[in-house]
Amino acid sequence: MTAIAYPKSSHYTDLAAIYAECSGPGGLRLTEFMAEKMNLRPGVRLLDIGIEHGYQTCFLAKEYGVQVIGLDPDDDRADGLPHIEHFSRNASVWGVENQVIGLKLGVPETHFAANTFDFVHSTTTLEMVRGFFGADFYRKCLDEIYRILRPGGIFGLGEPMHLDVPIPADLSIYASGEGAGPEGWAKAFATIAETESACRTAGFEILEAAYAPDAWAWWDEFSRHDPYCKATPEGEAKIIQQDGGRWLSFGYVITRKPKPANSY
Numbered sequence: 527m528t529a530i531a532y533p534k535s536s537h538y539t540d541l542a543a544i545y546a547e548c549s550g551p552g553g554l555r556l557t558e559f560m561a562e563k564m565n566l567r568p569g570v571r572l573l574d575i576g577i578e579h580g581y582q583t584c585f586l587a588k589e590y591g592v593q594v595i596g597l598d599p600d601d602d603r604a605d606g607l608p609h610i611e612h613f614s615r616n617a618s619v620w621g622v623e624n625q626v627i628g629l630k631l632g633v634p635e636t637h638f639a640a641n642t643f644d645f646v647h648s649t650t651t652l653e654m655v656r657g658f659f660g661a662d663f664y665r666k667c668l669d670e671i672y673r674i675l676r677p678g679g680i681f682g683l684g685e686p687m688h689l690d691v692p693i694p695a696d697l698s699i700y701a702s703g704e705g706a707g708p709e710g711w712a713k714a715f716a717t718i719a720e721t722e723s724a725c726r727t728a729g730f731e732i733l734e735a736a737y738a739p740d741a742w743a744w745w746d747e748f749s750r751h752d753p754y755c756k757a758t759p760e761g762e763a764k765i766i767q768q769d770g771g772r773w774l775s776f777g778y779v780i781t782r783k784p785k786p787a788n789s790y
C-alpha cells in the first residue's frame with residue numbers, strides 16, 4: 527500500500543520491467559516524488575548523477591520536459607556494457623534522444639564549469655559512494671555538486687537511509703562488513719539529520735528534508751521485483767522483509783545553492 531498518489535508514474539505498471547532497468551527502492555515513483563519536490567519544469571537543465579540504465583532519467587525527460595545530462599562511471603554487472611550505453615538504448619525507446627546526453631563520468635570529478643546546472647538530482651547513489659569510499663569522499667561529492675550548480679539552483683538528494691534507532695539485534699548483519707549489500711548498509715546509510723547536516727556543511731540551504739512517507743512501500747516493492755532479490759529470495763529480499771521498516775528507510779533533502787547577497 528502506498529500513502530501518496532503518483533499521477534505520472536502510475537501509468538507505468540510493469541514493475542518487473544521497471545526494476546529490471548532501475549536498481550534501488552522506489553523505481554519511477556521515487557523519481558516522480560523527487561521531481562515534484564524539486565518543482566522541475568520544462569526546458570530546465572538538469573544533471574542526474576548515478577543513472578544506472580537511465581530509465582528514471584528518461585522518465586524525467588519525457589514526463590517533465592527537462593534537458594538532462596546523465597552521469598554514470600560504471601559498467602553493468604550483468605552484461606559488462608557501460609551504463610550510459612543502456613541509457614542511450616532507453617532514450618530511443620522513450621523517444622527522448624534529443625533531450626538527453628549520457629557521460630561516463632562520476633562525482634566528484636565531473637569537470638563541468640562552475641555554475642552550470644539549474645537542477646541536480648541524485649538518488650540511491652551517494653550513500654553507496656560513502657559505503658565504498660568513506661565520509662570524506664561523500665563530502666567531496668557534495669562540494670562538487672555545489673560548485674557546478676548555479677546560484678539559486680536546486681539539488682534534490684534521495685537516499686536509502688536508516689531511522690534514528692539502534693540496529694535491531696536480529697539485523698546485526700547490517701554492521702558486519704562492507705560493499706553494496708546488506709552487510710555494508712550501516713557504513714553506507716545515514717539518518718536524515720546527518721544528511722541535512724552534510725548538505726549544510728557543503729553550503730546548501732535546506733528547503734525540505736524528511737523520511738519519505740512511502741519509504742517502506744518502496745523497499746517492499748524493491749524486495750519483490752528487483753531481479754537480484756528475486757534470484758536469491760533467501761538473501762537481500764529476506765533481510766529487507768525481516769526489517770519491515772524498523773531500521774531501513776528512505777530520506778530526501780531538497781536544497782538550494784544560495785545566491786550571493788548582492789545579486790537579484
Ligand SMILES: C[S@@+](CC[C@H](N)C(=O)[O-])C[C@H]1O[C@@H](n2cnc3c(N)ncnc32)[C@H](O)[C@@H]1O
Pocket residue numbers: 548549550551553575576577578579582597598599600601609631632633634648649650651654655
Ligand atoms: C543503485 S544505482 C541507482 C540508480 C538510480 N539513480 C536509482 O535511484 O535507482 C547507483 C548508480 O551509481 C553509479 N555510481 C557509482 N559511483 C558513482 C559516482 N562516483 N558518481 C556517479 N555515479 C556513480 C553506479 O554505477 C550505479 O549505476
